Amino acid sequence: MIWNEPIETMPPEDLKNLQSERLVSLVRYVYERCPLYKKKFDEIGVLPSDIKGIEDITQLPFTTKMDMRDSYPWGLFSRPRTDLVEIHVSSGTTGNPTLVGYTRDDIRLWGEVMARALCCAGAERDDTIQIAYGYGLFTGGLGFHYGAMEMGLTIIPISSGQTKRQIKIMQDIQPRILACTPSYCLYMVDAAKEMGIDPRSSSWQIAVLGAEPWSEAMCHEIEQAWDLLATDIYGLSEICGPGVAQECPYKSGLHLCSDVFYPEVIDPETGRPVPEGQDGELVITTLTKQGVPMIRYRTRDIVSMTHEPCRCGRTSPRTSKIKGRTDDMIVVRGINVFPSQIEHVLLGIEGTHPHYQIVIDRKEHKLDEVEIVVEVDETIFSDEIKRMHAIEQKIKKEIESVLSIGVNVRLVEPKTIARSEGKAQRVIDKRQL
Amino acid sequence: MKIKQLSVFLENRKGRLYEVCLILGQAGINIRALTIAETETFGVLRMVVDKPAAAVESFRRHSITANLTDVVAVEVPDTPGGLAGVLKILTEHDLNVEYMYGFVEKFSENALLVFRFDEPDRAYQVLTSAGVNVIGEHDIEGL
Missing domain, CATH: 3.30.2130.10 (VC0802-like)
Structure with missing residues (x-):
């Protein structure tokens, strides 16, 4: 089933006209309402009247995470707080978090694109969905919730965690749809087996998985283990959260809602578009958002894109799975982590600048495990074990509070962390992504 | 009168204690008393030696974290x-x-x-x- 047939199967020419109309009014909207955008446009001498159609989008400046951080909290907003109905916060690269806000229409838009995504994955109106993404400031849980509400599905808002309970509820209520991160989906396989349940007998037939990068191999493994269809969903809180793009059962890329989120794929060095089908950085403009519209937002995600028609009938462009990042961000259990956040915490402890390394591993289908390896120098060393444990705990607690995920801290001797050309490798990712 | 104890940070690794003692031996430093406090992943070697300041200096040269207490x-x-x-x-x-x-x-x-x-x-x-x-x-x- 296609949720919004007129839009999702719109002929390319009509879609282009719609995008053009929307871009023209968006540019006028942000120029009038958001001083930061006005300043950015003025700096390069672009006036709203210069933007006459979607092809003029390349004249506009990029927006980056840095812009969000520097103008925290309200600088990129185009509406006053009284117009907002919801706010989500994700951790920023250093110091300030990233704050996004939604007007009532923005929430409706989110519900709309999420309903499209769920249908795209294969959901039907009379389905029940188990939403095992975290609810709260993280956009995963609520995004799925709004989409499922819009579609009229029966929702089990169980949120993440409590694995045995997830399995029990699945057995008792028999939902056909499961939504969670791919690693959690795989993690639940062992839990089911431990409970004496054959995962292949589960009621889940469709899984909508996202918020972290995952490979074709992992997808295959999930499908085999649970005997279901595992589909990939893409989104980021700066754009709206999940629902930006979604894989259909033909699995030839993720259908991107380009009538509302206009995509470009650029060379991250030059900022110029790359030819269709080539890898580049995904840049998105939110054509209809009101609260925090994004003009050419640099997602830092590397993808390729195609406009070739898909067998499912949708005319929207399709992106590949995420192939990498143009920055050092890593995704752990669906949470974005920047090495600079950890550096910031370590700097704040005893005012030192110890060498550290972040080791991420996913042992035998278990969840991602993060270990922070810290070299012990004279400033943090003590002859008393209790002081060393206190330092270890302090580092652990502060990093956990910044990242919102559990970490282990391991203290090691100086020069243990390998340095190449004097520079330590900050992240060791042992996961097979 | 107080005396100086030499404390050394050690990871729980095979042969590590030997390496530390070897450094002391080569520097002509004699161990008078010692004990090790251990945890799951690391230990603290505590010693009384005849030339504590010289010992810290040799450890520093070998990038081993040590201090005096x-x-x-x-x-x-x-x-x-x-x-x-x-x-x-x-x-x-x-x-x-x-x-x-x-x-x-x-x-x-x-x-x-x-x-x-x-x-x-x-x-x-x-x-x-x-x-x-x-x-x-x-x-x-x-x-």
């Missing part, structure tokens, strides 16, 4: 109840022992113990005024 070396009668007698004084004065260990060698006819206190200065005062013999750096060099 004030401890009190106390002569304890090598008879039943000898240690209890010393601890009684400490308890009466509300002095908390963080940890303690013994010297390899005897000092005259008595055992020699190293005490790590939170308040080493007060501990020294209390012990000496109670007539307990506290050993100085000089005595250790002569061992």
